[in-house]
Amino acid sequence: MELPADIRLKLDTWDEYMHPPTAAVNYNESMYFNLYDAGQGVGGWFRLGNRVNEGYAEMTNCLYLPDGSVAFMYHRPHISHNEAFDAGGMRFSVVEPFKRLSVQYRGDVLLLKNPGEMIDPGRAFKNNPKLPCTVDIHYHGVSPLYGGEPVHADGSPWLENPNTGLYVGHYEQHIAGQGVIRVGEQEWHLKGLGLRDHSWGPRYWQNVHFYRWLPMNFSEDFAIMVLNKSLGDGGRIVGGMVLNEGRYDLIRAATVETEWDANYYQTRLRAWAKTDRAEYHIEGRVLSLIPLRNRRTLEDGTELMTRITEGMTEYRCNGLVGYGLSEYLDQIVDGKPVGIGA
Structure with missing residues (x-):
């Protein structure tokens, strides 16, 4: 935040x-x-x-x-x-x-x-x-x-x-x-x-344009969470943390690149994160995914739809294999997630 x-x-x-x-x-x-x-x-x-x-x-x-x-x-x-x-x-x-x-x-x-x-x-x-x-x-x-x-x-x-x-x-x-x-x-x-x-x-789930939330664990001593969020007004929030040696190092910069299937569900991802101490290159492979949605109708009758795809994901970083979620939230406009290509 x-x-x-x-x-x-x-x-x-x-x-x-x-x-x-x-x-x-x-x-x-x-x-x-x-x-x-x-x-x-x-x-x-x-x-x-x-x-x-x-x-x-x-x-x-x-x-x-x-x-x-x-x-x-x-x-x-x-x-x-x-x-x-x-x-x-x-x-x-x-x-x-x-x-x-x-x-x-x-x-x-x-x-x-x-x-x-x-x-x-x-x-x-x-x-x-x-x-x-x-x-x-x-x-x-x-x-x-x-x-x-x-x-x-x-x-x-x-x-x-x-x-x-x-x-x-x-x-x-x-x-x-x-x-x-x-x-x-x-x-x-x-x-x-x-x-x-x-x-x-x-x-409201519609308050955010899109986000990519990547919580992952490699061991009790090494874990990461990467957040990449768009607020819809052009503002971006990038953050998260890396658990290392019992402390949290805050993520100062991060990127997430995604491979999609025909339904625009994430299948693989590549993330990069930087703290004050180190840089991390992360690869993710989605093992199983379920798509969820939330709908809201405004007072003027406008219908809004939010899609959240929840993927159980295998992660690799620093030669280690870990597991976690890849949670992708997108507003759906004209049938497509707004975060595609972002």
Whole structure:
């Protein structure tokens, strides 16, 4: 996030918990976790986003299975408060702030042999089987925290325009996790690496022109997150961090080049990132991908569509092999993602 000169980031242990909602109708507070067990070829990500002023939460459970299929579920359960991340069968718990958290899920998932079918959710939910699913994963941090909430020098909050951003407060952390997931009669005992984040503040998914978010882990000692974002007004935000020797080195410059298939889904990527200490050349190969969408209609009847492609990705850097996500968000204009070729 680019900040004015008189603004600083603050982050306290109580920020791990829930924040009082502001009056913005699109106030969102969300947590996200991912994990990949390289030995078994199983991973996934989990998200809860409380939109209490709109009366619902966004719950997503996405599991990438060894045969290339994806077990997926999305709900918008009703909520009446912002006191917990507990909706739609999913629960996030803070065991020890900044150090230990847990994810639980009890519900169903849609088993997609062809994850690309999710670009048409109605048809996908009609034509694919549902199976019972449980998730129990315990996470612990392997890195410092990256991010926080922007405030003025006197501690008063810096208020961002609710129509131009995705959050006010936001932080991320590379993590390790272990636990059990069950899909139907299949069960996996997972032990792997990942990344988590926590955001709060006004959010419309249409507020960003496009972004490329690349969280990846090579070991508990070496991990990277690259962000390349376009705000639509010509502004660009480039950032992220590299975990090395127990510290985060901030990324000062970065580029992302992408190879696409016929549907404009990422298949391979090349990223370059520079910190004050080193440069990193990264290659990514998408192992499995699911396309998701978010639609919103403006007061004048204009329909907006955002596409987010979530690719479980194998990364290579410095002679090491790692895993993570390649998350590409684009507004769709005239049937095409706006970030193609950018």
